[in-house]
Structure formats: C-alpha cells, structure tokens
Amino acid sequence: MADVKLELYDPTGAEEVTQSFAPRLADLNGKTIGLLSDGLFQAHRTFPLIQGLLQKRFPKARIIPFNEFGVGRAEMENEQTMARVVEKGCDAVITGNAA
Amino acid sequence: MVITREDFSGVVINAFAGLGFGKEAPFVEEFPDEMFRDGSDLTPIERNLDKIIYGLTKWEPRVKTKGKTTPQKVTVTGKDYVEAIDNMNNLFLRNLWSDGLPLIPPTEERVNWILRGTDLSPDTDIAKILPRGGIASVKALAICLAMAGGRPEYLPVLIAAVEAFTVPEFRHDWMNTTTGAVFPAVIVNGPIAKQIRINAGYGCLGPRPAYPAGGRIGRAIRLVLMCLGGGIAGINTMSIHGNNRYTNAVIAEDEAGLPPDWKPFSAESRGYAEGTNVVTVLPVNDIDRVMSPAVTTKENMQRCVNEYVQKILCVSQLTRYMGDEGGFVGMALMPRDMAGGFARLGFSRAGVQKLLWEKSITPWATIESVINPTQRQMIMKGNPSVFVEGKPWPITARPENIMVVVNGGAQSDHAAYLRQGGASGYRVISKEVKLPAKVKLDKLLKEAELALGPPSEDP
Numbered sequence: 001m002a003d004v005k006l007e008l009y010d011p012t013g014a015e016e017v018t019q020s021f022a023p024r025l026a027d028l029n030g031k032t033i034g035l036l037s038d039g040l041f042q043a044h045r046t047f048p049l050i051q052g053l054l055q056k057r058f059p060k061a062r063i064i065p066f067n068e069f070g071v072g073r074a075e076m077e078n079e080q081t082m083a084r085v086v087e088k089g090c091d092a093v094i095t096g097n098a099a
Numbered sequence: 100m101v102i103t104r105e106d107f108s109g110v111v112i113n114a115f116a117g118l119g120f121g122k123e124a125p126f127v128e129e130f131p132d133e134m135f136r137d138g139s140d141l142t143p144i145e146r147n148l149d150k151i152i153y154g155l156t157k158w159e160p161r162v163k164t165k166g167k168t169t170p171q172k173v174t175v176t177g178k179d180y181v182e183a184i185d186n187m188n189n190l191f192l193r194n195l196w197s198d199g200l201p202l203i204p205p206t207e208e209r210v211n212w213i214l215r216g217t218d219l220s221p222d223t224d225i226a227k228i229l230p231r232g233g234i235a236s237v238k239a240l241a242i243c244l245a246m247a248g249g250r251p252e253y254l255p256v257l258i259a260a261v262e263a264f265t266v267p268e269f270r271h272d273w274m275n276t277t278t279g280a281v282f283p284a285v286i287v288n289g290p291i292a293k294q295i296r297i298n299a300g301y302g303c304l305g306p307r308p309a310y311p312a313g314g315r316i317g318r319a320i321r322l323v324l325m326c327l328g329g330g331i332a333g334i335n336t337m338s339i340h341g342n343n344r345y346t347n348a349v350i351a352e353d354e355a356g357l358p359p360d361w362k363p364f365s366a367e368s369r370g371y372a373e374g375t376n377v378v379t380v381l382p383v384n385d386i387d388r389v390m391s392p393a394v395t396t397k398e399n400m401q402r403c404v405n406e407y408v409q410k411i412l413c414v415s416q417l418t419r420y421m422g423d424e425g426g427f428v429g430m431a432l433m434p435r436d437m438a439g440g441f442a443r444l445g446f447s448r449a450g451v452q453k454l455l456w457e458k459s460i461t462p463w464a465t466i467e468s469v470i471n472p473t474q475r476q477m478i479m480k481g482n483p484s485v486f487v488e489g490k491p492w493p494i495t496a497r498p499e500n501i502m503v504v505v506n507g508g509a510q511s512d513h514a515a516y517l518r519q520g521g522a523s524g525y526r527v528i529s530k531e532v533k534l535p536a537k538v539k540l541d542k543l544l545k546e547a548e549l550a551l552g553p554p555s556e557d558p
Contacts, residue, residue, distance in 0.1 A: 002176030004183040009205045009242045010170035011196050011326040013233035018119035021160045028155060041135035046102065049141055053148050073273075074524050092155050096102030097135060 025091055029060035034090040036076045037066035041097040050094065064088055102151075105129040109334040110230060110276050116329075117232035117272065121162025125154040167234075195331050198321055198345050202246040213241040216254030216543060218535045225258060226265035229272035231329025235261055239327060240319070247318035248311075252295045252543040255532050256378060257316050260285045260349070261323060263380040263530040270525050274382045275330040280342040281520035283320060284383040284430070285313075285349040286504055288365035289376030291532055292351035293554070294544055299351035300558040301508035303432075304386065304515065309555040313349035320347050348383065348517070353506040356435035356558060358442030364504045367448050369529045376532035381430060381502075382520030389431075393511035394440025400454075403440075403514075407431050408458040410516040411494055411501065427500045427527050431455065432515040434507035435558065448503050456498035460491045502527070509558045 025031050035051060037043040047066045055063055068088075070081040076095065085093060101124060103111050108129055115124045130143050144151075175190055177183030187204050191197040203209065214221055214237070221238035228235050237258065244257055264271045264283050274281040287297050298310035305314050321344070330336040352364050361367070365377040387410040391403035411429060431451075433441075441451050470478070479486045482496045495501065507514065519525060534540055548554070 002183075003178055004180050005174060005176045006183050006187060006204050006206060007172050007174050008187060009207070009210060010173055011191075011205060011239070011242050011246060011322065012170055013228075013235065013239040013242075013327045014167055014169040015116065015122075015231075015233060016119065016167040017121050017162055017165045020163070020165070021120060021125065024125075024156050024158060026156065028152065033155070041104065042137070042139060042141075045139075045141060046134075046144060049144055050102075050148075050151065053145060054151075057148070057152070094102065094151070094155075097104070 022092075028054065028058040028092075031058075031091040032062045032064065032089050034064045034069065034085050034088060034093040035066040036069055036081065036085075036093050036095040037071050038073045038076050038095075038097065039071045040073070043071075043097040046097055047094075064090065101125070101154075103129055104132050104135050106132075106333070107337065109329075109331075110337060113230035113232070113329045113335045114272075114276075117227060117229040119232065121160055122231075123161055125158040125160075195334075196326050198318065198325060200318075200345060203248050205242045205245045209245045210238065210241050213245050213249060213251050213254055214238065215539070216241075216251030216535060217258065217533070218539070219258070219533070225261050228261075228265065228275075228323055228328035230276050230335060231327070233327030233329070235265070235323060235327050240323065243322040243326060244316070244319040246322055247315050249315045249319055250295075250312075250543075250547060252540065252547060253312050253316050253319075255376075255534050256285075256287060256291065256295065256297070256312075256349075257319050257323075259378045259530045259532040260316070260320060260380055263378055263528040264382075266526075266528045268526040269380065269382070269528045271324075271328075271382075273525070274520060275324050275328050276336050277520075278337045278339050279384055279520065280338050280340055281382045281384050282342050282344040282347045284347065284381050284517055285317070285320070286364060286379045286381075286430075287349065287351045287377070287532075288354065288363045288371070288379070289374060289532065291376040291534065292354075294540075295547070296551070296554055297349060297351040299353040299356075299506040303350040303506045303508075304348055305346060309557070311551075313351075314346040317344075317346035317349040320349070321345055342384075348386070350432075350506055352504050353435060353508075353558065356438075356509065357505055358439050360442060361438065361448050361505070364448075364502070365529065368499070368502060371529070371531070376534065377529050378532060379527060379529040381427065381517065381527045382525045383429075383517045384520045385518040387516040387518060389514040389516050390512065391437065391514060394437050394444065397444060400441065400444055403437065404454050404458050407455055407514075407516060410518065411455065411459055412461065426495070426525060427502060427519060428495045429519050430502040430504055430517040432504050432506055432517065434511060434514060435505060435509050436511040437514055438503075438505045440511065449498070451503050452498040452501050455501045455503075456493055456495070459494035459501075461494070462491050463489050466492050 035047045116122045175187045223237045225235045296310045296312045324330040365371045366373045391406045392399045394400045
C-alpha cells in the first residue's frame with residue numbers, strides 16, 4: 001500500500017487551436033498551385049519535377065514555379081511572399097524541402 | 100501540402116501546431132534522406148505523386164474545433180517519499196517531460212512557492228514556445244523552474260529570458276528544431292545578478308555551488324524548450340549531436356570588475372540605463388576556449404586579439420554572416436585582468452570590438468576560395484559598401500556584431516568565445532527584468548540567505 005501520493009502538474013502547458021486547415025480542393029484542374037522553396041535539400045530539383053508531374057496529370061492547372069516567390073528559409077514565409085501568394089491567386093501551395 | 104524527409108514528421112506537425120493549427124499536418128509519407136542529397140535519385144517523388152495529390156485534394160484534419168486545452172494533473176505514489184520521487188522521475192521520462200537528470204516534483208505547493216517570485220498573475224501568457232506551440236504562461240514557467248530545482252527569486256529572470264528569445268526576430272523556432280546544436284546563452288546585467296547569485300566570476304559557465312542560480316534558470320529554459328516547445332531530440336528537434344547544454348548558459352557580467360571607463364554591457368552595447376536589470380539572450384552554437392597571455396603590452400594584446408580571431412574566423416562563419424548587417428557573429432568573454440589590460444592600453448569596449456573586427460578582415464583570395472559565387476553575390480547585395488568584389492572582407496558588416504562581455508574572475512591566461520548559432524538571420528534580444536515589489540523581493544532574498552548562507556564576495 002502506497003503511503004505517499006504526489007499530485008503533479010503536467011509540464012507541457014496549455015495548447016490553443018486558433019486556425020483551421022483550408023478545405024481541400026475537389027480537383028486540381030483549373031486551380032492555381034504555388035511552389036514555395038526554402039532553397040534547401042535539393043528543392044531546386046524536386047520542385048521542377050513535381051511541377052512537371054502535376055502539370056501532366058492536371059493539364060488545366062496553373063502551377064507557379066518556386067523562383068517566382070521569395071526563396072530561402074526566411075524569405076519563403078515573409079509577408080511579401082504571402083502577399084505574392086494572394087496576388088497570384090493561389091488556391092494551394094506546396095512547401096519544402098525537409099523541415 | 101509539405102514535402103519532408105524521414106524522421107522530420109514530428110518537426111512538421113509541431114510547426115503546424117505552433118502556428119495555431121491542430122497537432123497534425125497534410126504531409127506526404129516521409130521521403131528517404133538520400134533523396135535530399137546532391138545527384139540523388141528522385142524517383143520516390145514520382146512513385147508518391149498520388150500521395151501529394153491526396154494531400155491537396157482529399158486529406159481531412161482530425162481536429163475540427165478551435166479552443167484552448169489545459170492538461171490534467173498526474174498522480175504518482177510510493178511507499179515513501181524517495182520511492183514516490185523515483186516513480187515520478189520514471190513517469191516523466193516515459194512521457195518525454197524530462198531532460199534525463201533527476202527532477203524536483205512540480206506539486207501545487209512547490210509551484211505556488213516559486214510563483215511568489217513575481218507580481219504577475221500565474222495566468223499571464225508570456226509566449227508560445229515553438230515549434231509545438233505550448234503556451235508559456237507564468238505558471239507553466241514556474242512549473243519548469245520548480246522541476247529544475249529553482250527558487251522564487253529566479254522567476255523574474257526566467258520570464259525575461261523567455262520574453263527575449265520568443266521575440267520573432269530571435270528565431271527560437273530555428274534554434275529549437277535545427278540539425279545544428281544551438282542553445283540560448285543569457286547574459287544578466289544589473290544588481291539582480293548578484294542578489295540572486297548568478298555567477299560572473301570564476302567558473303561562470305558552471306558549475307559553482309556558491310552561485311546555483313544560472314544553472315537552474317538555464318535548466319528551466321531547457322525544460323521550457325522541451326516540454327512546452329516540443330524540442331525533443333530525434334523527434335521534434337533534429338540536432339545531430341546536441342551540445343551537452345542541459346543548463347544552457349546563464350551568466351552575469353562582472354560589473355564590479357569592469358575597467359574604470361567601461362560601462363556595463365547592457366548600457367554600452369544594448370542601450371539601457373546603468374543599474375537596470377537586463378537579460379540579453381543570444382543563440383550560441385559553440386563555446387571556444389581562448390588562451391592568451393596577460394594583456395600587458397601591445398605585442399601581448401595583438402596575440403590576444405589573434406587568439407580570439409582564430410575562433411571567430413572559420414569557413415562556416417565566413418559563408419554565413421557577412422551580408423547580414425544586423426546579425427551578430429559571437430561574443431568574446433574576457434576576465435577582469437584581460438579587459439583591464441586593453442583599457443590600460445587605451446581601448447574602450449568599442450575599441451576592442453573594432454580591433455577584433457579589423458583583424459577578421461580576410462584576403463580576397465581566401466574569400467574567393469571558400470565562398471561560392473552565388474553566396475558572394477548575396478553578401479555583396481546585402482551590404483555593397485563593405486563587401487566589394489576583389490577587396491578583402493571582414494567577418495561581419497559592423498564591429499558591433501562582435502560583442503564583448505567581462506566575466507570569469509580576476510586572472511588572465513584563459514578567456515572564452517561564444518560562437519553564433521550557425522545561420523544568418525538570428526538576432527540578439529535584450530529585455531528588462533520585471534521584479535516583484537521591493538518588500539517581497541527583500542523577503543525572498545532573506546529566505547535565500549537563510550537557506551544558502553551569505554552570498555560569496557569572491558570574484
């Protein structure tokens with residue numbers, strides 16, 4: 001039988017969900033997809049490949065290459081890049097590479 | 100839709116959580132690490148195209164409601180207090196809530212004791228700790244400080260340090276996820292450092308039992324980064340070797356040992372009034388030892404500068420910082436006698452920074468051989484007046500980007516250099532320490548004296 005009982009705080013703290021993921025797209029044909037690159041881990045090779053593969057599968061999709069946005073870890077997520085994503089009318093973005 | 104490499108799913112999920120989404124992400128299966136190397140086979144992308152399309156068209160989140168959730172308390176038992184503490188430590192290890200060293204149980208009583216160190220409400224939210232996005236309320240910080248063996252009077256310094264490194268420009272999200280080994284170093288100026296026993300003297304990088312505060316505040320910061328930020332090695336932070344910095348580095352400037360004409364670092368380099376309690380946090384990758392003769396002559400001084408610059412100049416540094424005008428390169432820690440030697444030869448703190456900066460100027464042939472043309476173009480674009488094609492380049496755009504702090508005791512011979520965290524874009528951030536009411540702080544300091552004995556007067 002236990003003689004000592006300790007009630008302890010869980011140290012992971014509170015979490016707050018403030019945002020919802022965007023609804024998925026029913027079909028990529030007719031949609032605009034932006035590619036955002038951090039310039040790392042072969043992104044200069046993987047993104048053109050993904051662009052080509054998607055374009056072949058969805059000929060009516062408009063795919064905006066990564067080099068039309070800011071490239072780099074900080075550049076890919078700054079306000080100018082986000083404004084450019086909106087300005088280009090992107091319905092979806094693919095970001096990479098690695099993490 | 101995210102493309103990631105093997106073992107990085109945790110980092111990606113945490114990154115989404117840190118942005119305020121549920122703890123999930125529409126990512127494809129992890130791609131093999133080999134695919135992300137030069138000349139790699141990219142056929143895994145072709146084979147997984149359907150999964151990329153699935154992420155864009157079909158994937159559905161599990162978490163569909165917004166709101167805040169607070170974890171419940173947990174209970175441990177034992178036949179006596181020692182066994183209960185042992186069981187608690189085992190539970191915290193299993194839950195990944197531990198740095199691996201023994202912890203003090205964060206009971207309500209212990210956490211309330213720590214909370215006496217601030218006038219802020221326990222429910223005050225200081226920041227979200229990235230990448231996971233756990234909320235660092237005052238109470239959550241007190242829990243981590245309790246686990247680290249902290250005392251109430253340490254809490255204001257911990258709060259100020261967290262406020263500093265969570266300023267977006269600091270990029271603590273990078274620090275807490277990188278494959279590098281970046282850890283926060285905290286420099287404390289002002290009377291609070293001595294009052295709560297943060298070491299500015301011998302062995303300031305630790306350990307030193309007469310000055311336990313720095314190690315325990317630093318350990319609490321590590322627990323904040325792990326428990327609230329999700330910085331668990333191999334899962335959410337991909338630091339390849341880590342840095343053996345369980346306690347990070349929380350140190351003070353030796354203000355009593357400054358040369359007569361030098362003001363405290365917080366005043367001279369960070370713009371605060373003398374006597375203000377200030378923390379300055381910098382992301383550091385390495386601590387190098389600098390061996391130097393006592394600075395008694397110009398020749399000895401030059402040898403000392405050369406020793407520091409040997410640590411400042413390395414190829415990885417050359418390629419990273421040159422074009423980053425607001426970035427810093429590192430911090431020279433020097434003991435009283437070394438700083439005094441520079442001062443006796445007529446150099447202010449800014450003068451020492453200039454000496455180090457000038458010595459860092461590197462011949463064009465070396466620049467050309469270690470920095471590729473694309474990087475050179477970026478650096479020149481960043482600061483065209485300093486970095487000119489065909490001319491020698493300094494390590495950084497401005498001498499102020501090499502910081503100087505005095506601590507480490509009265510001798511010369513050895514000093515230290517804290518090298519920046521391994522990327523351009525990191526920033527150094529300072530914050531004023533918000534103390535509780537004087538009567539409350541005085542009471543806490545008296546209690547500390549009863550518990551720990553009188554403070555040491557040794558340098």
